[in-house]
Amino acid sequence: MPVGLSRWTMAYFATALGAFLAAQALMAAGVTYPSEAMISGHTLVGVHLITIGWLTLLMVGALLQFVPVITGTGEIGERAGLPSLIAVGCGLSGMIAGFLALDGTLPAAWLAALPLGGGLVLAGLSLVGVIIARALAAARPLALAGRFVAVSLCFLLLTIGLGLCFALAFAWPEAVPWAGRLTNDLTLHVASGLIGWFTLTAIGVSYRLLSMFMLAPEDDSGLGVKVLRLAAAGLALLWLDMFLGDMPIVGPMWKGGLFLLIVAAVLYLVDMARIYRARRRPILELNSKTAAAALVALGVCVVGFATGKVTGRLPSMIGPLAYLLLFGWLSGLALGQLYKIVPFLTWLEQYGPSLGKTAVPRVQDLVQEARAAPWFVLYFAAVAAGTVSGFLGQVELWRAAIFLHLVASLFIVRELWRVRRLRYVAPAGSAGAAAHPPAPVQPVQSAYPGKRSP
Amino acid sequence: MTELAPLLIDVRPTLRAGGEPFADIMAAVARLEPGQALCLQATFKPVPLFTVMAGRGFDHQEREIGGGDWEVLFTPRGTPGSASPAAALDDPVTLDTRGLEPPEPMVRVLAALETMAPGAALEVFTEREPVFLYRELAARGISIESERLERDGYRHLIQRPGPAQKTEIRR
Structure with missing residues (x-):
């Protein structure tokens, strides 16, 4: 079935990038962790700007385009995309107000905004999540990437559901006592989100994108399925432990779950190394290099986590490790892939209808990798410096490093903007400049009025 | 009947400048008289073009002309596209x-x-x-x-x- 451009993907990307920049600015300014405690209202504002505002919106936006491609179904979320985005945006704003009330920055009455906002986020993501899930269900049996996404969507809903229980327990502890029963420990909420939703989605998408753009076999080793099964089983054990095990969480199921997750991550990294080695493109493009840096960050996280667990020093290491997971692995991978996806979609939108009929620029003509590369180098170097500062307990240095990757992110966003404006195809004002570059933030205008896939 | 001289198109300058000569080549093909051949000079052996030109009913003969450059003569083989x-x-x-x-x-x-x-x-x-x-x-x-x-x-x-x-x- 023909697949067109997702109508709302660019709007999701733009909103997500805005939240990403805002969160980094708050961290650099010393408003949140690492200057503030990890569990504090201000830090929770920063954390949820990154996890919901940045990573979740980015991934949902990407899935709205990516899922039809891997399933071969027509466009999805044409109508629901915008309402979902608005619901998540408003919901997140409400949650932020609620978090500020936790700290006393806002009056206590604002606490109610936390579950209300969380409810809106859940509603928005459920709507778009169900649409994505239906497209996946209709396309069974799924390819590897699709299977990862199907599992990760479950964890998206579990994560938000658990988060909503926290919100209820904070706002109305007497009215909903059962919420407190589920929320003795934040760890499950964090693990479900960081591993179940973000990391599994990132892994699934990476299998497809990296093999596609490096011209490598996607899954001829069969390791990918093992990674998914181990990771899903590991996370399931963590959840079982919460319902069946004794608190605090140190039961054998919990340990077994963590062990399976570590094995899954190691297998995934081994498989990615195979894809890089088996590639038929000798020269790596920028997005493949940044993905390699992100994979290294994931590897360091796994080693750090395992070391911390064995030596018992995990509590003091968990902050920098979570930071590395969020900024090195997930955000690093995402920024690099955006730098590939945005030009590709822009090129398709702008030049698809002219292909074969007239000379059109190549996708590579929409970017200037030499201009973007230094900012990606700065980004990853700053994240590395930030992680080291975190391990050393040097909060001021850590903030300085965050400021540096904020600057790098700003310039990467500027490059993405230039891609959308077709600046590198023909400089603005020149004879060859496009008369109608696409709107930087969609909705995509269909190149074929009246044609909609069934 | 006098045979038409092949139409010569040299895309080497375009290729060396990093350009994409496909549109120029197709424009040249469109200018061909019935029965006229196209002589193409390029900086590499343009294998993908052979398929394209075969689809339009052209046979090809290629030869290396030194310096890594190639010359390809595309000759029409009758009436392309007339098949059912x-x-x-x-x-x-x-x-x-x-x-x-x-x-x-x-x-x-x-x-x-x-x-x-x-x-x-x-x-x-x-x-x-x-x-x-x-x-x-x-x-x-x-x-x-x-x-x-x-x-x-x-x-x-x-x-x-x-x-x-x-x-x-x-x-």
Whole structure:
């Protein structure tokens, strides 16, 4: 079935990038962790700007385009995309107000905004999540990437559901006592989100994108399925432990779950190394290099986590490790892939209808990798410096490093903007400049009025 | 009848400047008189073009002309595109895009199709299901039939709408 451009993907990307920049600015300014405690209202504002505002919106936006491609179904979320985005945006704003009330920055009455906002986020993501899930269900049996996404969507809903229980327990502890029963420990909420939703989605998408753009076999080793099964089983054990095990969480199921997750991550990294080695493109493009840096960050996280667990020093290491997971692995991978996806979609939108009929620029003509590369180098170097500062307990240095990757992110966003404006195809004002570059933030205008896939 | 001299097109300057000469070549093809040959000079052996030109009914003879440059003489072999659609399906031009980085397969297929006569068929091999290509083909009213191969991707049969089959072009 023909697949067109997702109508709302660019709007999701733009909103997500805005939240990403805002969160980094708050961290650099010393408003949140690492200057503030990890569990504090201000830090929770920063954390949820990154996890919901940045990573979740980015991934949902990407899935709205990516899922039809891997399933071969027509466009999805044409109508629901915008309402979902608005619901998540408003919901997140409400949650932020609620978090500020936790700290006393806002009056206590604002606490109610936390579950209300969380409810809106859940509603928005459920709507778009169900649409994505239906497209996946209709396309069974799924390819590897699709299977990862199907599992990760479950964890998206579990994560938000658990988060909503926290919100209820904070706002109305007497009215909903059962919420407190589920929320003795934040760890499950964090693990479900960081591993179940973000990391599994990132892994699934990476299998497809990296093999596609490096011209490598996607899954001829069969390791990918093992990674998914181990990771899903590991996370399931963590959840079982919460319902069946004794608190605090140190039961054998919990340990077994963590062990399976570590094995899954190691297998995934081994498989990615195979894809890089088996590639038929000798020269790596920028997005493949940044993905390699992100994979290294994931590897360091796994080693750090395992070391911390064995030596018992995990509590003091968990902050920098979570930071590395969020900024090195997930955000690093995402920024690099955006730098590939945005030009590709822009090129398709702008030049698809002219292909074969007239000379059109190549996708590579929409970017200037030499201009973007230094900012990606700065980004990853700053994240590395930030992680080291975190391990050393040097909060001021850590903030300085965050400021540096904020600057790098700003310039990467500027490059993405230039891609959308077709600046590198023909400089603005020149004879060859496009008369109608696409709107930087969609909705995509269909190149074929009246044609909609069934 | 006096034989027409081949039309000479030298795309080496364009290629050396990093440009894409495909449009120039196709413009030259469009300028050819009936029966006239095209003589192309390029900085490499333009193998993909052989397929495209074969689809338009040209045979080719290539030779290296020194310095790594190539000269290709495309000579028309009668009346291209006059075959019936059914005959074209039996004898399609083949384009194997496996091993090309996206979106290059789509670029090549659409380029090849634009140069083919109505009713002519193109057999295409791709590594993945070309979902964006489907969309472009649908928009152009070109039919495609796809099958997944046991290994090594997909095989497609794409046929330009011919005069005799205008009712069948919608997917």
